[in-house]
């Protein structure tokens with residue numbers, strides 16, 4: 001977390017993923033799902049089936 | 052093994068619930084219509100830079116819902132965060148390090164020297180204000196002390212507010228700002 005007031009010093013961390021992009025969070029979660037034998041499939045649009 | 056649970060959408064919401072279900076032993080399958088993960092947080096690569104989809108921030112990360120989830124799944128250490136030393140402001144004349152003390156502020160090339168002195172005058176007394184006193188300022192808008200600043204100094208205040216609070220100065224109280 002960043003300290004706004006420079007006199008209090010920049011503390012520990014600024015919550016921005018180091019390798020860039022907030023989608024890093026999604027990649028961490030997705031890796032975990034795959035590790036647990038789940039599946040994450042892209043380009044799979046789910047359509048409503050109106051009967 | 053029970054039937055797999057289908058989660059539609061690989062945004063932060065879908066992936067969070069899928070990860071939590073996985074940890075409870077369910078088999079999950081996430082179906083995402085686009086070619087990328089992240090939904091509204093998806094970034095793009097552009098000329099060697101990673102561009103976020105707009106301005107995102109996780110203020111008070113260690114108290115956030117996403118941190119709680121990552122910690123519960125014991126994968127919080129997989130999300131490596133940028134250190135404050137690596138943060139810089141960018142202007143057309145290059146990068147300017149985030150100031151972390153009086154000397155840094157005086158050296159802040161981003162701002163004209165006059166603005167740096169003005170900032171010092173404002174921030175120096177705030178840094179030594181007691182917690183009790185800051186609480187008396189919880190109804191005082193931060194803009195009370197920034198409204199008469201010149202454009203450059205005010206722009207600096209606004210960018211600091213965005214970084215630390217993900218909000219504009221008119222939505223932050225002087226008390227909250229001083230404590231942070």
Ligand SMILES: Cc1cc2nc3c(=O)[nH]c(=O)nc-3n(C[C@H](O)[C@H](O)[C@H](O)COP(=O)(O)OP(=O)(O)OC[C@H]3O[C@@H](n4cnc5c(N)ncnc54)[C@H](O)[C@@H]3O)c2cc1C
Pocket residue numbers: 044045046047059060061062063064065066082083084085088089090091092104105106107108109217
């Ligand atoms: C510019 C911007 C800045 C933001 N800043 C912040 C911030 O600073 N802090 C903060 O906490 N929040 C911020 N947010 C909000 C945050 O990004 C969203 O609330 C969050 O990402 C929503 O996640 P979600 O998983 O609920 O939805 P989404 O991210 O919208 O994900 C939904 C996913 O479902 C997929 N999908 C939709 N329909 C289908 C279908 N039929 N079949 C398959 N897949 C489908 C989509 O492609 C998408 O990937 C910001 C949002 C934006 C746009």
